[in-house]
Amino acid sequence: MDFSFSEEQALLKDSVEKFVLNDYTFAARQKIVRTEPGFSAATWKTFAELGWLSVPFPESVGGFGGKSVDMMLLLEQFGRGLVVEPFVATVVLAGGAIRLGGTTEQQNAWLPGIIDGSRQAALAYAEPQGRFNLADLVTTAKADANGYVLNGYKAVVLNGPAADFLVVSARTAGGQRDRDGVSLFIVDAKAAGVSRRDYPTVDAFRASEITLTNVRIGKDALLGAEGQGYALLEQVIDEGILAIGSEAVGCMEVLYKNTVEYTKTREQFGQPIGKFQVLQHRMVDMFMEHEQSKSLMYMAAMKMDEGYGDAARKAISAFKVQVGNSGRFVGQNAVQLHGGMGMTDELSIGHYFKRVTIIDTLFGNVDYHLKRFGSL
C-alpha cells in the first residue's frame, strides 16, 4: 500500500503541469476555442511528440504502457488548463475501446494513427432515449453476407466533427435495454450513410448528432464478440469517468485557489473580503471538497489498476458522485465569491464552472452513480 508517485509518474505530472502553466494559458485557450475546428492541431502535434497520446496503449503498438494512475495524473493537469483538445474522445474512449476489445490486427490498424497524432476518433454510444443506460439502444446492426448494416441515431458524439473514425454501439440482438446483444463497431467517419450535425457544447468542446442510414461495414469492423459489447463499453466508459473526473479535480483546484487569491485582493467595507469568517469557512469547505475528490480519484485509479471488477466499478461510481457534488459546490461558490466578475466571459472562473457542470452530466450524473454505487 503506497500513495506516493513513482519517479516516472512524477516526471509525467511535472511535464504536463509545465505545459499547462506555461503554454496553455487561459488567453491561449480562449483563442483556440474560437477557431475552427475548436482545438489546436499544433497542440495536438505537441501532445503526440511528448508521447502523451501513447500513454495508455501497449508497447506492442508503440505505446507507453501506462496505467490508470498515469492517465489520472495527465488528465488532472489537463483539467487545470481547461484543455479542449479531444484527448478523452480519441485516446480514452475510442482508443480505449480498441485497446481493450480489439484483436491484434485491429490494434495494429487503428492505434498507431492515434499515437502519432494523425488520426482523430470518437465514441458514438449515447442515444436520446437512453439517458445514461449504455444498453438502451435503438440503433441496429444487421448482419449480411459482407458484414453489417447500421441504422440509427447517436447523440452528443464528442469530437464527432473532427473524428476520422467512430466506435459505434449498436444492437445485434435482444430487446431495447438488454445487455446481451450490444455490439461495438469501428466505422469510417466518411462512410456512405454517415451524416453529422455539428455544434459546440456548453463547455466549448465540439460534438455531433450522427445519423446512420444503411451504413455498410465489413466483418472486421466488429470489436470483440458479437452481442458481447456491453462489458467492453462499460469498462471504456469507466475509464472515461476516471479521465474526466480527474479533469474535474484539476478544475476544482483552480477554482478554489483562484477564489482564495481573489478574496485577498477584493476589498469591501475597507478590508479584503477574505477576512470575513463566513467566506473563510466557505473556502475551507471548497478546499475540503477538492481534497475529498482528489482522495477518491487516487482510490479509483488504484482500484482500476488492481483489475477491473465490482470493486473498481464501485470506486469509479463513488468518485463520480463526489466529483459531481464537489464540482457543483466548488464551482457555485467560486462564482458566488467572485460576485459579478465570476459571471463574465472574461474571467476564467465561469468557464471552469461550466466544465465541472458538464462533467457531472457526462457518463451518468450523481443520481445515476449513487444508484450504481448502492447496487454494487
Added chain:
Amino acid sequence: MDFSFSEEQALLKDSVEKFVLNDYTFAARQKIVRTEPGFSAATWKTFAELGWLSVPFPESVGGFGGKSVDMMLLLEQFGRGLVVEPFVATVVLAGGAIRLGGTTEQQNAWLPGIIDGSRQAALAYAEPQGRFNLADLVTTAKADANGYVLNGYKAVVLNGPAADFLVVSARTAGGQRDRDGVSLFIVDAKAAGVSRRDYPTVDAFRASEITLTNVRIGKDALLGAEGQGYALLEQVIDEGILAIGSEAVGCMEVLYKNTVEYTKTREQFGQPIGKFQVLQHRMVDMFMEHEQSKSLMYMAAMKMDEGYGDAARKAISAFKVQVGNSGRFVGQNAVQLHGGMGMTDELSIGHYFKRVTIIDTLFGNVDYHLKRFGSL
C-alpha cells in the same frame, strides 16, 4: 385574506403565554417530569378552569367552539413551555376522534369529562409493523351478538398510563393494509383483556404498549360507520400534526432565542462568541427556519379551517416536512452553539432538542410526508 389575529385569539394566546412564562418554568416542568404520573394533576385542573381543555369542542357539549387557528395558538405556547401534560393525547387525538366521528350520544357521553378535566384519554392507532401507515392494522375487531371482540397489539400509545378510555383502531374487514375495513372504537381502559406496559418516552412524556386480548365492547362503542374509520383517523392525525407541529414552532423559538442570548454572554478568545460571523449567519439561518415553519403553520391552520380536503392535507404535510427539517436544524445548531452545556440535563436546550426530534417522528417523519405531499 387576513393574517392577523382576532381579539379573542390574541387574548387566548396571551393567557397561555403568561401561564407558560410565569407558572410553567423549566424548573417546575422538570419537577413534574420526575413525579408519577409524569404530569401535574393540579396543572391539568388549571387548564380545565381556564377553559383550554374545551377549545376545540362544540358549544353543544360545553366547548369553546374554537378552530384550528385557536388550537395552533395554544399549542405553540405549550411548545415554548415544553408542557408535558397530555393535552394532545386527550383533547386533540381521542377527543378529536369523538368530536369528528361521534354521534350526539357519544359526544355527550365522553366529551364533557374531557372538558371538565375529570377524564384522561388516548388514541391507540399505531402498530409495530405499520410504520406510519394508518391503515396497516393487524388488530382485529370481530362482530358478535353483543358488539365486538378486539384482539391485537397497539404501540406507543401516548398517555396510555393515565387514560381512562381509549380510542382504538382495528380491522373489521379487508386486508392488512386496506383503507376500507378500518374501524374506530371507544374502549374503557380498565376493560377486561386490556393490558399495558408503561414507559417514559425520550421526550419525557408517558406512553404504553397495549395488548388487547378478547376485549368485549358494545355496539355503541363504534365511532362512525363500521369499516369507514380510515378517513376519520386521517383527519384526527392531521389535527394532531397541526398540534405537535405548533409545539415544535414554539420549541424552535425558544431554541434560537436562547442560543442568541447564550452567544452574547459566552466569551472565547476575548469576545462574545456571538461576534463571530459564522455563528451569526448560523443563527440567522435558525431564525429563518423558525419563520418558515411559523409561516407554514399559519397556512396549515387556515387551510384546515377552510375545510378538510386535499388542500388541507397538502398544507399539513408541507408543514410537517418543514417542522421536521427545521426542528432538526435549529435543535442541532442550538446544541452545537451551546457547546458542552447544550448536552447537559441541567440546561433546557437538550430537552427542547429531544422534543423536536421526537415530533419529527410522530405521525410520520419527513420521508413519509414528502411522499404524501408529492402525491397530493
Added chain:
Amino acid sequence: MNLSLSTADQVFVDSVRQFVADHWRGDTTLPGGLLAELRAEGMTVAERQWFDALVQAGWSVPTWPVAEGGPGWSRLWQFLFMRELAAMGAPLPVSVATEVVANVLFSGAPSAARTQWLSDIRSWRSRWCLGFAEPDLLADRGAGQSTTAVRTGSGYVVTGQKTWVTGGLVADWMLCRVALDGQPVWMAVSLREAGVTLHALPVMGSSLAMARVELNEVRIPLEGCLGAVEGSGITPPVSVASLVRSGVLRRDLLRLEADSAVQEDPAMQRACAELGVVLSGIEAMEFRALTSEATAEQGTLRTMLAIRGAEAGQKLGELRVRSMGYHAVSFPDGERFSNEGLFGDELALPAVRRALFDRAWTMYAAHHAESSGSGGSSVEALRDELARIVLGSGDSVQ
C-alpha cells in the same frame, strides 16, 4: 386569520383569469416573461400583443396610482392580479421602468419630459435600464460613485462609467446615479446621446444585453435631473411584484414534475417535493408580507424572501439540468440556437443557460426579488443584515 377572498375579490380574480386566457398567446416556457423588454432580441410578437392588450385594458402598470394612469389597485388586488399571471405563465407587467424609474418620476416635479416618460413606460414603448454600479464599486451597497454632473447654462454635462447595466445594450434610457455638487442625484440619460459608448459585457448564460456604459461629457437637459437620491438609493422600492416569486417558480416546478425523466425517478420526485415544500414556505411568507401592517416585519420578511427565493430559484435550475441527461451537454452558450432536430426538447436550451445565469441570484438576491435592474445584495450581505435584526433585539417578527 383566514385565507378566503370576498366575492368582489373573487370576481376580480376570475376576470383576470379570463383576460389572460383571451390575450396571452406566447411561449410560456420563458420564465414568467422576466425582463422581456430588456432581452437582447427584444420582445416576441406574442409579448408585444400581450402588453398592448394590457395597455388597452388599463392594466399595463398594475402598481401605479390612478393619478399617474394606473388602476389604483389595493395591494391585495395587485397581488391577486400578478399571481394569476404568474400561474398562467403570462409575462408580468413589471419592470425596472414601471417599478424603479416610475417611483423616482412620481416624486419629481411636473414637466413635459416627465409626462412623456411616464406615458411611454405605461404603454411599454420605452426601455429603461439602471446605472448604479461602477467599476471597482461592484458589490458595495451604498458606496459612492465617481460619475459626476457639472452644471451648464442649459442643463448638465455628465462624465463617468456605469457597469453591470442589465439591458444597457438595448435600452433607450438609463436612470443614472450621479454626483452633483457632491450629492447623489438621479438623472435620466438618453443612451442615444453623443458621448455615450456602450460596451458589451458577456455574462454566462444570460441574454439580457449586459453592458458597461461610458459617459463622456454627455449633455442632459434641466428636466433630466430627477431629484436627490434618498437613503442608500440602491434599494429598489418595495413592490408587490416581488411577492409572486413562489408562483412563478411553482409554475416552472409543475412543468418539471410533468417531465417523464422526473416521473420515472423517485429521487427526482423527492427532490421536486422538497422544493415544493420550500415554495409553500415562501408563498406563506409572501402572504405574511402582503398582509402585514408593520414596516419592520415587512422588511425582515422581504430580506428572508430575497434569500430563500434566490436559493429556490437556483435549486430549480439545478433540478432542471439534473432531469435532462445528455440533453444538458449539447447546447452552446451565449447564442440563440434552434432546437430543431435535437431531441425535440424545447426545454433544453433555456434550462442550461438559465441554470448558469441563475448563479447570479444569490449574488443579487434583492435585485431578482424585485425583478428589476441592478442594485441587489449577495445572500451573504443579506444574512449580515438579518444578523443585526436577530442579534439586535432577539425578537421574532409578529
Added chain:
Amino acid sequence: MNLSLSTADQVFVDSVRQFVADHWRGDTTLPGGLLAELRAEGMTVAERQWFDALVQAGWSVPTWPVAEGGPGWSRLWQFLFMRELAAMGAPLPVSVATEVVANVLFSGAPSAARTQWLSDIRSWRSRWCLGFAEPDLLADRGAGQSTTAVRTGSGYVVTGQKTWVTGGLVADWMLCRVALDGQPVWMAVSLREAGVTLHALPVMGSSLAMARVELNEVRIPLEGCLGAVEGSGITPPVSVASLVRSGVLRRDLLRLEADSAVQEDPAMQRACAELGVVLSGIEAMEFRALTSEATAEQGTLRTMLAIRGAEAGQKLGELRVRSMGYHAVSFPDGERFSNEGLFGDELALPAVRRALFDRAWTMYAAHHAESSGSGGSSVEALRDELARIVLGSGDSVQ
C-alpha cells in the same frame, strides 16, 4: 501508487481475522466498543474476555513500542490490525489510557509507579480519565487553568476543579493538567484519594459517566508529577486509531442498510449510498494520512478527517433514527432499558441514545477522532484552523 499488500502483510491480516473470529463473542451492536472501559456499567463479560485474550496474545496495546511492552508494529500493521477489528465489530484496544496517558508516561522518568501504571494499562485493568477542561474554560483550546499544585515535603497538594470528565465517575485515575509554579504540568490523580469529590454530570444520551471533579487539597506523591505539558497540551497525540473511523462507521452503515425499513424505501437507500460515498472519501483520506510522509499534510488531513468524521457519524445517527419509525419514540433517556417485548428491535435503544449523544461529535470532533477523552475542538474551530492553512499559502496538500 498502489493498494496491494505484501505477502507478509496479508498473512498478518489473516491471522488477525482468525484471532477475532476465535476470541470476540460480544454484542456487536455497540459502536466498535468505543470507550467500553469508561461506561458507567463497565465492561461486559464478553469485552473482559476479549481484552484478556488480547493481553495474552501481546496485542492489547497495538500502538506501543516493544520497549514498553507493545508489539512494536509499523503504522501499517497498526492500521491493518484496527481495520480488521472495526470491520468485524470487535472493540478496539485503544483508549484514553493507551494513547494519551501512555504517551505522557513514556516520556517521563522511570519509577515504580510508572511501571505499575503502564502494566495496568497494558492489561486493561485500570481506568483513566482526563482532566483538562475547567468550568468556564470549556471550549477554549489552550486556555489556562486555575487548578493548582503546591509543593509539600513529600509531594504536592492539588486544589481546583475539572469538568466534562468523561468516565470520571468510574475511573481509577485522572491525568490532570495543573499549574505548578505557574507552569502547566501533568499529574496523575487517584480518584480514590481524600479530597476528591465526584459530581455526576448527566449528558443527553450518554452512558459515559461524565463527571465534574472537585479537588480539595488532594495529596499527590512526588512520582505523580509526570512532567511539563508540551505545546497546548490538549491536542491528543497522533494515533493510528483515528484512521479507522470509516471502518467503524461503515460497519454500522452496512447493518443499517440490511434493515427492512431501508430496503423498502428508495429515499433511505439513496441516503445510505450518499453516506457510503462520504465514507469512501474518508477512507481514502485515512489511507493518505497513513502513508503520508509530510507532517504538515498529515496535520491537514487529520483536521479534515476530524470534521468529516464527526459529520458522517452524526449523519449515520440521524439515518438510524429515520429508519426506525415509531420505534424511535418509545425509549427513555438516561437509563438502560430492556428491549424485551418492545418490537424486539435490538437496535432501537442504542440508536436514539446514540443519535442524541452524537451531537457531541461536532463539538469535540478531534476528541472523537482519537476515540479518547476530552480536549477536542468544535468543527467551527477546526475550520478556523484550516482557514489559516488554506488562506495562508493557498497550497494544497500533496
